[in-house]
Amino acid sequence: MTVLHDPTESREPATARPLENVLFGAALAAQRIPWIDAPARALGLTPLTRESLTRQLMSHLKGSTSGRPVRLHTPFGAYLAPLDADDAADLLARAHDAGALGRADHLTPEGRRHPVAPHAAVPVPPAFLRDVHALAAQEAAHLIAARHADATVSWEDWCTVAGRLARRVVLGEAAAEDTLLGDLLAAAGSAEDAHEYTERAAALHRRLARHLRDGGGLVDVAEATGEETAAAVEHTLDLLTQATTHTARQALALLAVQPALPAPSVRERAEAAVDEALRRYPPRAATSYEVLAPFRWHDVSIEAGTDVLCATAWLNALAEGPGAAPSLCAVPGECEAADLAVFTARALVTALAEAVEPVVLAPRLDPDDLPTSLPPATLSVALVAADGSATPAPSAEPAPAPAQGRTPAHYAALTRQSAHSLEEHAQRLAECARDSGWNHDAVGERSRMLLLAHAERCRRAAADVRNAARWLAH
Amino acid sequence: MATRTASKGTGVRNKGSREAKADEVVAPAVVEAPTDAPxxxxxxxxxxxxxxxxxxxxxxxxxxxxxxxxxxxxxxxxxxxxxxxxxxxxxxxxxxxxxxxxxxxxxxxxxxxxxxxxxxxxxxxxxxxxxxxxxxxxxxxxxxxxxxxxxxxxxxxxxxxxxxxxxxxxxxxxxxxxxxxxxxxxxxxxxxxxxxxxxxxxxxxxxxxxxxxxxxxxxxLAGGVPTTDPFLGLPAGLVRQLNPGPGRAERADPDAILERCLARSSNEIVSYIDDIAALGNHGLALLRRIRCTDGSERHVLLLPGTSFGLLRNSTTQDLVGAFDGALRTDTTYTRAVKQLLVRSGVPVGSDLMIVGHSLGGITAMNLATDLDLVSTYRLTHIVTVGSPIDNKRPADPDTQVISLVNKYDVIPNLDGRGPSSPNDIPEHWVELAWLDDTYDYPLSHAPQSYSGTLRNAMPQHREHVNALITAYDGEIVGNQPYLLLDK
Structure with missing residues (x-):
């Protein structure tokens, strides 16, 4: 806590100078243009990257206002921005206690505002958590089975499995395959305004109603404690889905590039990676809160109508030392739904780490200089077997197009897998050609010869591709 | 990876298909396809x-x-x-x-x-x-x-x-x-x-x-929705430029023939197909309100197919619209239907069944992929008649898809899933197929041909479909045609 406390006098929050307003607006605008600092990165000019310049600006603002929250006027709106993570949590808690905290909106890097589902949690008994581990292990096995030839799991497949895990935990087996529920949840989370959010939430509630009637998962527990509500289930499902789709994937990447985390067992390493992912890459990097009624925080008076901007990711980057991981829930204070979400993400990462070794293929991560944002959709993490082989079960989905502009080693790994795949196809074609069903007529014999010819071509192609892989790997 | 899971030659494709084959009625011109090679x-x-x-x-x-x-x-x-x-x-x-x-x-x-x-x-x-x-x-x-x-x-x-x-x-x-x-x-x-x-x-x-x-x-080869045409390679997005318009629905009055046909309607698949035939191909669709036997009010939409007169006309049921509907899911036809549902005041959360012939069936499936629609209404059933829909999937896994196919008809094969395609439909879909070579195309594709076959030669398929849509049994309290336009 850095704010001085004067119990007798309240004052207005400090206001930023015009130049500071312009710079802060520029920092917000730069979030929408990810490539804007590409020349600085390419030339290794780290102080000129977006992250570094933003950190410098925040440090300056913190220093010039003695750490107090500052009022900022930008082209994207007027905000009251706390400049310290602890201050932000404390200010929001004070507003919540005073009944002044209104709607929260998630602010995306692209500048969109999406209403956040209201907080309403269900108490989770400890016995329930045992089932979560079992479910996470089952879904981890599905993820491993869904790997492509390069041992990566596509973002779509990851979201499918992670979403199913969240539904199984919260709503039970009956909701496992209800993909429409996941789509409605995602649609509600990306609503453009309050009106659209209300409609999407209503559609989600209609869909949830059947599962609430049927019971299963957390719903049974809620009934046992008498506190079941559709809002609580929705909130819990929302946080679990975020944690399993976003945070777990980021945690795998951190696990891969930071093997020296100070934790001996796989479980502890996985849990530390999840906490690190939440701290560095909170699912909601920035949230704005509407203040409905005036309240006082220490010696600062906050008026009604103020928009409090919690740039969680920027505040975490500014903090000295690791600090606590921010809650998944937008509302300050204890949230059992958020705790369950983190627990589930940890269980999933642990189950994966116990079965495979994650290897980050893209983007290139420097453990000493991790990026300030790590979009899970663009992460390519291979799940390699413990013996170093990456042979997955054949996937029913077509392999993604190979990325352009990668290193020779990357293509060597891909082409090695392709050579193996071509060998397998050659064997299958030859085996099919041996079937006695081709013996009956000219069509059958012609087909057999075609299969054998193609088997031979696959075999030669496999040899050529393997040779090329060997050269690329040198 | 291409897969093959369903067996060839059965008239019914879903779980428990063997039972249907046991009590088939076969008329001279309509047969189930032979299952074994000579x-x-x-x-x-x-x-x-x-x-x-x-x-x-x-x-x-x-x-x-x-x-x-x-x-x-x-x-x-x-x-x-x-x-x-x-x-x-x-x-x-x-x-x-x-x-x-x-x-x-x-x-x-x-x-x-x-x-x-x-x-x-x-x-x-x-x-x-x-x-x-x-x-x-x-x-x-x-x-x-x-x-x-x-x-x-x-x-x-x-x-x-x-x-x-x-x-x-x-x-x-x-x-x-x-x-x-x-x-x-x-x-x-x-x-x-x-x-x-x-x-x-x-x-x-x-x-x-x-x-x-x-x-x-x-x-x-692999299965899926094509993104270009097979001849020039024009992207599917270009077809959208040829089929512009926000889609619009206007209330219409039934003519005398349609009115007589609607007076005989019932919750029965042959009746639905006859009603679609009576609607014609000049832009009409029908919204039916049913006070069901369980006390709920449910709705049925009937969507006819393409008019083959001109490449393009002012309605949603033209050839360009058919190409658009095959390659994409958001078309003037789907937008006009969504406007129809809003305009007619179908309550949010209502149960809805869509029966479509040809392009109407494609549109029914396109609507089923629309998150906005399935989150607003509960789309319980899609019944398609002679429609190439097998390469699309509904957004709601609970929507029951029933597909009626005459293997002698040209149109249903246009989704890439012909008799020798290895790509199959989901297990819970019901595909009722037969081989009726009474008529060549285009008569084999006409809704009257399908209703005639179900009425005479394939009553077991008729019964099967009717058994799946009993939730919509009840008193018809409203039959309203709408004219669907591109703009």
């Missing part, structure tokens, strides 16, 4: 299995070509090459050999700007790569398998046509087609080749000099 002939199932293996191998070879092309043209690899020229020489020689060895992958460069440019040049020079050869042979095996089930395809003139297309000899194919038309006429020719029409289109796309349309063939 003795002394190769089993079509074996041909299909081999085509699946070849398709998988073709896709794997294409992927290998894409990876090595990416390696060859990667700037990082180039940077390494500058630092280590000897290594670069070896790496380049090995990848070039892998990409061009005629005994191996053939000329298989693809992917990325430079890769696609190389592939286009190869297409213009008619260089056939190994993946293309495998794909062509996979299609050829599918055609052979289809010819066993449809003996017309094995007739000499039809064989000349398919053989010419497999060989990539377009002039010979044109001549063979001309001879076929001279002998059988246009409609019988279309009906003859309809079981393998998509395979023939794919072969044309793959073996011509136009590289832009090759994606059509690869999608047909």
């Amino acid at each position: 003795p002394g002939r190769t089993d079509p199932e074996l041909l299909i299995r081999a085509s699946v293996l070849l398709a998988d191998a073709a896709l794997a070879a294409k992927q290998a070509g894409a990876e090595m092309t990416a390696a060859t043209f990667s700037w990082r690899v180039g940077l390494n090459a500058l630092k280590r020229p000897l290594w670069a020489f070896g790496a380049l020689a090995s990848t070039a050999r892998a990409l061009t060895n005629p005994g191996g992958l053939g000329f298989t460069a693809n992917g990325g700007v430079l890769g696609e440019t190389t592939r286009s040049a190869a297409a213009l020079a008619r260089l056939r790569s190994t993946p293309v050869s495998m794909a062509v042979d996979a299609f050829a095996m599918r055609i052979e398998a289809a010819a066993i089930e449809h003996p017309n395809l094995a007739a000499p003139l039809a064989k000349d046509l398919t053989d010419a297309l497999v060989a990539g000899k377009r002039l010979d194919a044109l001549r063979a087609a001309r001879r076929l038309v001279d002998l059988m006429g246009v409609t019988r020719t279309l009906t003859t080749v309809s079981p393998v029409l998509m395979e023939l289109f794919a072969l044309i796309a793959l073996l011509d000099e136009n590289p832009a349309n090759d994606d059509f063939a690869w999608v047909t």
Whole structure:
């Protein structure tokens, strides 16, 4: 806590100078243009990257206002921005206690505002958590089975499995395959305004109603404690889905590039990676809160109508030392739904780490200089077997197009897998050609010869591709 | 990966299909397709299995070509090459050999700007790569398998046509087609080749000099919705430009014939199809309100198919709209239907069933993929009649899809899932198929033909569908036609 406390006098929050307003607006605008600092990165000019310049600006603002929250006027709106993570949590808690905290909106890097589902949690008994581990292990096995030839799991497949895990935990087996529920949840989370959010939430509630009637998962527990509500289930499902789709994937990447985390067992390493992912890459990097009624925080008076901007990711980057991981829930204070979400993400990462070794293929991560944002959709993490082989079960989905502009080693790994795949196809074609069903007529014999010819071509192609892989790997 | 899970030749495709086959009623002109090859002939199932293996191998070879092309043209690899020229020489020689060895992958460069440019040049020079050869042979095996089930395809003139297309000899194919038309006429020719029409289109796309349309063939091979047409390779997005408009629904008054037909309506599949026939193809759709026996009020939408008069007209039921609906899911027809539901005041959360013929069935499936619609209403059933819908999936996994298909009809095969396609429908879908060669196309496609078959020759299919839609039994309290327009 850095704010001085004067119990007798309240004052207005400090206001930023015009130049500071312009710079802060520029920092917000730069979030929408990810490539804007590409020349600085390419030339290794780290102080000129977006992250570094933003950190410098925040440090300056913190220093010039003695750490107090500052009022900022930008082209994207007027905000009251706390400049310290602890201050932000404390200010929001004070507003919540005073009944002044209104709607929260998630602010995306692209500048969109999406209403956040209201907080309403269900108490989770400890016995329930045992089932979560079992479910996470089952879904981890599905993820491993869904790997492509390069041992990566596509973002779509990851979201499918992670979403199913969240539904199984919260709503039970009956909701496992209800993909429409996941789509409605995602649609509600990306609503453009309050009106659209209300409609999407209503559609989600209609869909949830059947599962609430049927019971299963957390719903049974809620009934046992008498506190079941559709809002609580929705909130819990929302946080679990975020944690399993976003945070777990980021945690795998951190696990891969930071093997020296100070934790001996796989479980502890996985849990530390999840906490690190939440701290560095909170699912909601920035949230704005509407203040409905005036309240006082220490010696600062906050008026009604103020928009409090919690740039969680920027505040975490500014903090000295690791600090606590921010809650998944937008509302300050204890949230059992958020705790369950983190627990589930940890269980999933642990189950994966116990079965495979994650290897980050893209983007290139420097453990000493991790990026300030790590979009899970663009992460390519291979799940390699413990013996170093990456042979997955054949996937029913077509392999993604190979990325352009990668290193020779990357293509060597891909082409090695392709050579193996071509060998397998050659064997299958030859085996099919041996079937006695081709013996009956000219069509059958012609087909057999075609299969054998193609088997031979696959075999030669496999040899050529393997040779090329060997050269690329040198 | 192409897969094959359903058995061929059964009239009913869903769990428990064996029971339906046991009590079939077969009339002289309407039969279930034969399940086994004649003795002394190769089993079509074996041909299909081999085509699946070849398709998988073709896709794997294409992927290998894409990876090595990416390696060859990667700037990082180039940077390494500058630092280590000897290594670069070896790496380049090995990848070039892998990409061009005629005994191996053939000329298989693809992917990325430079890769696609190389592939286009190869297409213009008619260089056939190994993946293309495998794909062509996979299609050829599918055609052979289809010819066993449809003996017309094995007739000499039809064989000349398919053989010419497999060989990539377009002039010979044109001549063979001309001879076929001279002998059988246009409609019988279309009906003859309809079981393998998509395979023939794919072969044309793959073996011509136009590289832009090759994606059509690869999608047909692996299953899915094509993103281009098979001839010019025009992207699906371009079709949208040809079918513009926000879609609009206007209340319409039924004419005397329609009114008489609607007066006899009931919650019964033959009645629904007769009502669709009575609506015609000039832009009308029908919204029915039913006070159901369980006390709920439910709604049924009837959606007719395409008008073949003009390529484009002011309604949503034109040929351009049909192409649009096949390639995309957001069309003037779907937008007009959504406006119809809002305009008519169907309550949010209502149960809704959509019955569609031809383009109407495609539109029903497109609506089922629409998250906005399925989150606003509860889409319980889609019943499609003669519609190519198998390459799309509803957003709500609980929506019951019922597809009625006359295998002699040309249109249902246009989704790429012909009688010899290895790609199958989800297990919980109900596909009721039969072979009625009473009429050639286009009569075989008419809704009256379908309702006649269900009424007379296939009452078991009629009963099956009716048993699935009993939730909509009740008193009809409203029958309102709407005119659906593009703008």
